[in-house]
Structures are given as C-alpha cells and as structure tokens.
Amino acid sequence: MRETLIKQRYRLGTKGWFYAGRYGIERYLYIFHRISGLGIILYLSLHIILTSTRIFGQGIWVASMEMVDKPIFKFGEYLVVAAFIYHALNGLRLFFIELSFFIGKPSRQDYPYTTSVKRQRPFVYLTMIALLCLLVIMSVDFYFI
Amino acid sequence: MPLLTFKIQRFDPEKDKEPYMQEFTFEVEKGLTILDCLNYIKENLDATLSYRASCRMGICGSCAMLINDYPRLACETQVLVLGKTLIEIKPLPNYPLVKDLIVDLTPLFAKHRAVKPYVIHPDERQPEKEFIQTNQEQTKYLQFAYCLKCGICLAACPTVATADNFLGPQALAQAYRYNSDTRDNGLKDREKIIDSSYGLWRCHMAGACAEACPKGVDPALAIQLMKKETILGKKKNIAPLALPLVGVEPRPGIPKAPERTVK
Ligand code: SF4
Ligand code: FES
Numbered sequence: 001m002r003e004t005l006i007k008q009r010y011r012l013g014t015k016g017w018f019y020a021g022r023y024g025i026e027r028y029l030y031i032f033h034r035i036s037g038l039g040i041i042l043y044l045s046l047h048i049i050l051t052s053t054r055i056f057g058q059g060i061w062v063a064s065m066e067m068v069d070k071p072i073f074k075f076g077e078y079l080v081v082a083a084f085i086y087h088a089l090n091g092l093r094l095f096f097i098e099l100s101f102f103i104g105k106p107s108r109q110d111y112p113y114t115t116s117v118k119r120q121r122p123f124v125y126l127t128m129i130a131l132l133c134l135l136v137i138m139s140v141d142f143y144f145i
Numbered sequence: 146m147p148l149l150t151f152k153i154q155r156f157d158p159e160k161d162k163e164p165y166m167q168e169f170t171f172e173v174e175k176g177l178t179i180l181d182c183l184n185y186i187k188e189n190l191d192a193t194l195s196y197r198a199s200c201r202m203g204i205c206g207s208c209a210m211l212i213n214d215y216p217r218l219a220c221e222t223q224v225l226v227l228g229k230t231l232i233e234i235k236p237l238p239n240y241p242l243v244k245d246l247i248v249d250l251t252p253l254f255a256k257h258r259a260v261k262p263y264v265i266h267p268d269e270r271q272p273e274k275e276f277i278q279t280n281q282e283q284t285k286y287l288q289f290a291y292c293l294k295c296g297i298c299l300a301a302c303p304t305v306a307t308a309d310n311f312l313g314p315q316a317l318a319q320a321y322r323y324n325s326d327t328r329d330n331g332l333k334d335r336e337k338i339i340d341s342s343y344g345l346w347r348c349h350m351a352g353a354c355a356e357a358c359p360k361g362v363d364p365a366l367a368i369q370l371m372k373k374e375t376i377l378g379k380k381k382n383i384a385p386l387a388l389p390l391v392g393v394e395p396r397p398g399i400p401k402a403p404e405r406t407v408k
Pocket of ligand 1: 292293298314318357361362
C-alpha cells in the first residue's frame with residue numbers, strides 16, 4: 001500500500017506535461033500540440049450539438065445562434081482557428097520528422113554531442129515563422145474585415 | 146573558494162510521511178562534481194544521506210538525479226559549471242522512490258528486457274567463426290550501444306509522465322540498436338513488441354530524451370528511424386561468417402586452443 005502511494009506521487013503525471021525542467025522548445029510544442037488537439041475536439045462536439053438544434057425548428061435554431069453571438073464566443077472561435085493552424089503546421093513538421101527527414105543519421109558521438117533534436121531545430125523555427133504569418137493574416141481577417 | 150548552498154530532498158520511508166528539503170552550505174573548489182559534494186556531505190555533515198553511485202566516471206549509470214531541474218549524472222556535472230550558488234538536488238522523477246535520492250529503476254530494466262536486447266542469430270546453431278561487419282555497418286548502431294541504462298531519458302520524457310506502460314526511449318533505442326546490427330536477425334521478434342500503441346507509436350517527438358542523455362545516445366533519432374522503417378520496411382545485410390582458415394599451420398611451440406566449453 002505504502003509502495004503504491006509512493007509510486008503515484010513520483011510519476012510526474014499531467015504536471016510533467018507542463019513543467020518538468022528546462023528542456024528544449026520541442027517538449028513544449030508537444031504539450032501545445034496535445035492541448036490544441038483537445039481544444040479542437042471539444043469545439044467539434046460543441047459545434048455538432050449546437051448545429052443539430054436546427055432539427056427542433058427555426059425558432060430554437062435562431063435562439064441558439066443568438067446565444068453564441070457574443071464577443072466571448074467570437075474570441076473562442078478565434079482561439080479554435082489559432083489552435084487549428086498550430087496543430088496543422090506542427091503536425092506537418094512531425095510528419096516529416098517521423099519519416100526521418102531533417103534529423104540526420106546515426107554517427108560516432110564525440111563531445112560536444114549533437115542530437116537529432118538540434119538538427120531539426122531550424123525546421124521548428126521555420127514552422128513558427130509560418131505560424132506567426134498565418135496568425136497575423138487570420139487575425140486581420142477575423143477582426144477587421 | 147565560493148560558498149554554495151545545497152538543497153537536497155530527503156525522504157526516509159520508515160520515518161517520514163512526505164519528502165522534505167534539507168540545506169547544507171559549504172565551500173567548494175573548482176573541479177568538484179556534484180557527486181564529490183554529496184560524498185563530502187555524507188562524510189562530514191550528515192552520514193544518513195543516501196544516494197547511489199559507483200564508477201564516478203559516467204560509465205555505470207547509477208548516479209542520475211534531478212540537479213537544478215534537469216536530469217543529469219552527478220559524477221559528470223561540475224558544480225561551478227552550473228553557475229549557481231543554490232543547487233537543488235532531487236531524485237529522478239517518473240520512478241518509485243526508495244530513499245532520499247535513490248529511485249527504483251526496476252521499470253527501466255523491465256522495459257529494456259522486454260525488447261530482447263541481444264543478438265538473435267539467424268539460425269539456431271552457435272556460429273563457428275566470427276561475423277564480418279564493416280565499419281559503416283557498425284556506425285549504424287554504435288551510437289545507441291553506448292547507453293548506460295541510467296534512466297535519465299525516462300525521467301525527461303513527457304509521455305512517460307502519464308503512461309507507465311510506454312516502453313520509453315531507452316528500450317526503444319535498444320530495439321533499434323539490435324535491429325540495425327548485421328549480426329542480428331530478431332527484427333520479427335521485436336516488431337511484435339515495439340510496433341504497438343504503447344511502443345513506437347506513443348513517441349511524439351518531444352525530443353527531451355535526446356537532449357538530456359549524458360552519453361549522446363539520441364533515443365529520439367533511433368525511434369524516428371524505426372518509425373520510418375516500420376512503415377517502409379527495413380533493408381539490412383546479414384553479416385557473413387568469416388571463412389575457415391585453410392593451409393595455415395600454427396608456428397611450432399604455440400599450444401592448441403582449448404576445447405570450447407559452450408556447446
Ligand atoms: S539512452 Fe541515454 S539517458 Fe537513456 S538510459 Fe541510456 S544513457 Fe541514460
Ligand atoms: S557514478 Fe557511475 S555514472 Fe556516475
């Protein structure tokens with residue numbers, strides 16, 4: 001009993017997703033990827049529930065549309081689009097990395113060690129720049145046009 | 146000599162309910178490692194401090210701990226290189242705690258064993274002669290063969306933080322190491338274990354294992370290469386056995402080799 005208690009305490013758990021030490025940017029992108037993915041799923045289910053109110057007739061549909069016609073929901077929608085862009089771009093990066101592009105080959109290791117993570121880092125920066133550009137375009141489109 | 150404070154996590158399962166931090170302050174000189182400082186504390190300040198270490202040269206893999214929020218080998222980390230006057234030392238996360246800085250590495254070894262980390266020969270017979278392997282063939286796995294089983298990569302991995310049964314970077318890297326060895330023919334055997342949702346495919350390339358590994362093993366690289374090979378298929382030569390020597394007479398006076406003891 002005592003032993004299992006100790007065990008549970010020392011697995012980092014979801015806390016380990018957020019902060020576990022001073023690691024590279026990829027470890028935090030991983031967590032963002034999960035959160036944005038969960039956010040998109042949550043949005044999808046809400047979206048399906050909300051639009052399905054149409055089968056109860058025009059009145060209920062209009063009422064539910066009015067309910068979500070508030071700045072807070074608009075901001076939520078904005079976040080969903082941002083999460084989607086992030087998830088898609090980072091997913092594309094992972095797709096290439098998991099097919100072993102940009103990570104190099106096994107080699108004899110000498111100090112200071114180089115790693116696959118360092119080798120693919122320029123690709124991370126590129127993804128982030130693309131993300132930033134798309135976010136700017138999206139924000140302008142969302143709030144000003 | 147600079148004055149440093151060490152904050153060390155203490156926990157004795159027979160006495161304490163919760164771990165707590167204990168402070169020690171003393172002067173250190175240049176060149177001392179964290180392990181040297183722990184030895185100093187044990188010899189001069191508090192003999193009850195427990196930690197594990199043996200080789201003090203980065204080869205046995207027993208002194209891994211969380212030093213200033215980063216998993217490192219205590220014997221390979223110089224105190225002054227950290228550039229801090231407060232040094233916080235905790236046991237490795239993601240493992241059951243035994244006492245003070247000692248964690249139970251049983252999960253690591255169990256996962257390591259699960260991937261059959263040994264050369265599985267093409268046929269049942271023991272080879273009669275040595276295998277011929279080129280340098281290039283060796284380079285394909287050598288990097289991964291340097292693993293110490295220190296357990297740092299599992300402490301760094303965010304997937305291990307929530308999934309106990311994930312094989313983890315260490316075991317997967319070893320699976321790749323043996324799969325890439327031209328003397329080995331165990332790919333099919335290992336595939337059953339690694340090509341599963343708690344094997345290969347639970348890695349999402351957070352890369353922390355590769356960065357934290359003290360031996361440059363780069364488990365992340367091994368895992369991504371293995372993902373590609375699992376999807377596209379792996380091509381590998383099987384190392385030939387050396388040809389038997391013919392027409393060679395031993396020089397006079399050289400005794401005959403003893404009979405083999407392993408059949
Ligand atoms: S791969 Fe590196 S970090 Fe992981 S157990 Fe082996 S030596 Fe330690
Ligand atoms: S004491 Fe052996 S690796 Fe540190």
